């Protein structure tokens with residue numbers, strides 16, 4: 001699979017695009033996943049993720065995917081599992097000192113990042129691996145977190161507008177019109193209360 005790994009680096013820009021589309025789809029599916037139960041979909045999605053990423057990136061299912069920050073080069077393939085750049089043992093030509101037949105994953109990461117729009121993310125410091133997440137689906141976790149943030153932001157903006165229009169809230173708590181309500185639509189009885 002090493003060759004496919006190199007292929008992924010050469011096409012890091014395309015994989016970045018695919019990943020962004022995939023994330024949008026997963027976020028859009030949040031209501032479906034919530035309805036079925038995230039616990040129930042975890043296993044099938046993790047199996048699918050493991051199969052696809054195992055072939056393409058030699059994924060080890062660490063549960064905290066950072067491919068979009070590492071030029072599509074999986075840092076878990078580093079024999080030392082370094083997540084923030086190479087060790088001091090990179091051989092001439094960018095080869096690994098532990099596995100001399102293999103290019104250093106960080107040398108590949110730098111190469112892949114130059115082909116990605118978000119390649120600058122390689123400069124950000126990544127958190128240490130949380131071993132408790134091993135085997136779980138990163139796709140599901142990230143999309144679930146993103147969907148929750150979007151819901152929170154939506155709720156916050158709705159609440160902010162609603163608080164600015166208490167009368168509108170009295171009439172219809174689920175809506176906060178920006179324009180004055182037409183007289184015919186105002187329920188005087190509700191307002192009196």
Ligand code: SF4
Nearest residue numbers: 059060061062065074
């Ligand atoms: S960073 Fe983790 S989830 Fe992503 S490809 Fe590597 S092992 Fe798999």
